[in-house]
Amino acid sequence: xxxxxxxxASEEGNxxxxxxxxxxxIWGTLAFLIVVGLMVKLTKAPIAKYYNGRIETxxxxxxxxxxxxxxxxxERDRVKAALADSETEKARIISEAESAAQVILxxxxxxxxxxxxxxxxxxxxxxxxxxxxxxxxxSGELTRLSFGAAERVVEAxxxxxxxxxxxxxxxxxxxxxx
Amino acid sequence: MNxxxxxxxxxxxxxxSAEGNLSEVEDELFRFGRILQSNxxxxxxxxxxxxxxxxRQQIVEDLLDGKTTRSTMxxxxxxxxxxxxxxIPKIVDELVGRSARITGTQVAEVRSAVALSDDQIAKLxxxxxxRTNSDVxxxxxxxxxxxxxxxxxxxxxxxxxxxxxxxxxxxxxx
Numbered sequence: 597x598x599x600x601x602x603x604x605a606s607e608e609g610n611x612x613x614x615x616x617x618x619x620x621x622i623w624g625t626l627a628f629l630i631v632v633g634l635m636v637k638l639t640k641a642p643i644a645k646y647y648n649g650r651i652e653t654x655x656x657x658x659x660x661x662x663x664x665x666x667x668x669x670x671e672r673d674r675v676k677a678a679l680a681d682s683e684t685e686k687a688r689i690i691s692e693a694e695s696a697a698q699v700i701l702x703x704x705x706x707x708x709x710x711x712x713x714x715x716x717x718x719x720x721x722x723x724x725x726x727x728x729x730x731x732x733x734x735s736g737e738l739t740r741l742s743f744g745a746a747e748r749v750v751e752a753x754x755x756x757x758x759x760x761x762x763x764x765x766x767x768x769x770x771x772x773x774x
Numbered sequence: 775m776n777x778x779x780x781x782x783x784x785x786x787x788x789x790x791s792a793e794g795n796l797s798e799v800e801d802e803l804f805r806f807g808r809i810l811q812s813n814x815x816x817x818x819x820x821x822x823x824x825x826x827x828x829x830r831q832q833i834v835e836d837l838l839d840g841k842t843t844r845s846t847m848x849x850x851x852x853x854x855x856x857x858x859x860x861x862i863p864k865i866v867d868e869l870v871g872r873s874a875r876i877t878g879t880q881v882a883e884v885r886s887a888v889a890l891s892d893d894q895i896a897k898l899x900x901x902x903x904x905r906t907n908s909d910v911x912x913x914x915x916x917x918x919x920x921x922x923x924x925x926x927x928x929x930x931x932x933x934x935x936x937x938x939x940x941x942x943x944x945x946x947x948x
Contacts, residue, residue, distance in 0.1 A: 743945045747921075750937060754922045759888045762923040766935040767894060770926070771901035 779861055783868035786849045790869075793845045797911070800873055802846040804913045806838070807866035810859070812917075821859035830854050870913070879909035882928040885917040885936075890924075902928060 754762075790799035810817050820830050831851050838847050853862055870881050882902050884890065890898065895912050902910040906928060917925075922937035 739945065739948045743941065743948075747941055750941065751921060754887070754937065756888065759886075759922055762935075762937065763886060763888075763890060763894055766924045767898045767901055769935065770898065770905060770933060773905065 778858075779864045779868055782853065782858060782861070782865045783872060785852075786865065786869050787872055789849060790845055793843070795843055795845060796873060798843055799845045799849070800870055800911075801913060802842045803849065803862075803866045804870060805915070806842075806846070806850060807863040808915045811863050817859060820854050821857070823857060827855055870911075874911065877909065879911050880906060880928055882910050882912045882926050884912050884914045885920050885925045885927075886914065887916070887918055887920045887922050887937075889916050890914045898924075898926075902926070 786799070786803065787796070790796040793799070810820075819825070820833065822830070831854055834850055834854055835847065838850065850862070853859060853865065858865070873879075874881050882899075884895075884898065890912075895914060899910055899912050902912070910928065920936045920938055921941070923935040923940075924933075925936045925939070926933040
């Protein structure tokens with residue numbers, strides 16, 4: 597074909613782009629059609645096969661992409677659900693923590709109040725005991741001082757005459773008890 | 775009571791009996807024993823082994839010369855000489871007990887703030903004899919702690935008529 601075209605090109609032109617000889621045109625056209633036909637015949641199947649394969653590949657890729665998209669959407673939904681669950685769990689935990697905190701706070705307040713009351717009771721008891729002890733100590737001290745003073749007064753009043761009277765009284769008492 | 779105390783008490787009893795003044799010696803030893811019990815300084819001085827025994831005997835003589843019989847002084851000097859000063863009160867108690875057992879009398883230890891006169895001792899002796907239905911020998915001890923009145927101990931009985939005890943009872947009542 598290229599040889600024929602080369603031969604044509606090497607011939608001298610007639611000033612038009614179509615050869616002046618009609619036969620040449622016809623043969624050229626026939627040859628062209630034959631070449632085209634051969635080319636179509638020879639290349640149709642491989643090209644079709646190629647394009648069919650290409651279509652299948654693209655279809656598979658599209659299917660895979662669709663599958664991936666579906667899976668991604670599924671994963672997204674799962675993640676969303678998980679997130680929703682985690683939010684719920686978080687809310688539940690917070691709620692439980694708040695409830696527990698309320699209970700602990702209430703117990704702590706109750707215990708603190710009880711402790712405070714116990715401390716108050718003990719302090720009052722200690723106060724009463726301390727007051728009683730102080731009164732007792734004071735009373736004892738007053739008694740001691742009073743009797744110390746009384747002892748000194750008695751001692752000072754025990755002159756010889758008083759001593760003799762006491763001795764005589766004792767002897768009389770011992771004698772009278774017989 | 776250990777045998778040593780009994781032995782010295784027997785010796786004192788024998789000396790006083792031989793001299794014929796048991797009661798007097800007994801009374802003097804009793805008084806000296808009570809003085810020794812109440813006077814720490816005298817007891818420690820007479821019992822101090824680092825002092826020469828002659829010095830300690832001289833102290834005894836200075837204290838008792840003219841105030842006791844020779845028998846009493848001899849017995850006390852003997853006990854000081856052999857280092858038995860701390861045992862003198864026990865020896866005296868044993869001597870008095872022994873004498874009381876032999877003569878069938880009881881010893882009444884009479885404490886008073888001032889010394890009893892002979893007349894008061896005689897009256898008290900009679901009163902105690904009547905009370906105990908036995909012969910009683912009164913040993914008078916002057917004890918300022920009594921304050922006034924008398925405390926008599928005869929055997930296990932105590933007849934307390936002291937001002938000190940009355941004050942204590944009054945204090946306890948409060």
